[in-house]
Amino acid sequence: MRILGIPGSLRSASTNRGLLRAAQELAPSGVEIEIFDLHEIPLYDGDVEAEGDPAPVAAFKRAIRDADALLIATPEYNRGVPGVLKNAIDWASRPALAPPLAGKPVGLMGASTGLGGTANAQRQLREALGFPRARVLEGPRVLVASSYEKFVDGRVVDAETRASVRELVEALVAEASTEQTARAA
Template sequence: MTKTIGLICGSLRKNSYNRMIAESLTTLDDSAQYRWIEISSLPFFNEDLESDGSPESVASFRAAIQDVDGVIIVSPEYNSGITGVLKNALDWASRPRTSSVLNRKPVGLIGATPGGFGTAFAQMQTREVLEAMQVNVLPFQKMLISQVHEKIDSQQKVLTDESTKRYLQRYLQQFIHWIDQAPVPVLD
């Protein structure tokens, strides 16, 4: 059965390298379907908003996550950490705690940066947040794309580096296969 993968970009920037990388995923492996899960319209997390009934943008965001088999988060790193918009989105997805839409959902992490370390620090922090939410994060795999500005044609907004394309293809194939292998909870 064809898997549906949700794509979340942890950047709101118009010409985000990470959005370009996420967009390239949709062309690298046609064994899955891909859907964007947008986070730009989410309000800042506030339990008061939640107790008054979640805003429509939050309900749509949660429904989009619920409707996919797995999620790949493609995000930059800001000041050696997770982006604010991504953390906000994860906070909304984690609620209500007893029925989080990400609970046990397979999630993969990819990140790109013009710097030399990829997004190692941000991915480590994101992984910690997701594990606290009891999310099944693809183990042992880090997809860190450094010097991304040299691997993308910014005018065409496409990934041009063949080695990175092959690496992303292998990552996608492993993630899609892993969706069916993701561990089941020992305790609920």
């Protein structure tokens, strides 16, 4: 089982990247989580797309197609989805009739310094992912508020947060397994 982890922050010390590293540590055996860095993804431009996807975009879309499920860890910027992440989703929503995101099980989690723990960003993300027909899990919800209390040197040290990340990964694996079984039948 292959899960593609997508951090919505480019910061090397990103707590959201830290959530994905925790997911890697806590994943059941046989489940591999690869983290895809969005640094190289250019701004969406329909003229550029018409000439063919730039190499980093093609690699991103291929990684999504090859994955059994996606795990997105998003910060919240100004009560919403960071532009870096929304931009990547815009690329992955194309072509509109057969986007790589269609039918893909997606787990959402997020860490922010505020009290909402990325609830606003995750709500927007759920809506944006619904349009290209991704299948976003309803829960368990991983909303890490006051993140500065829960990470040390980029590692999640809060037991409750680690438990919720583990639960989400397990739910995502269960959803992707059901999907695989249905496809094989």
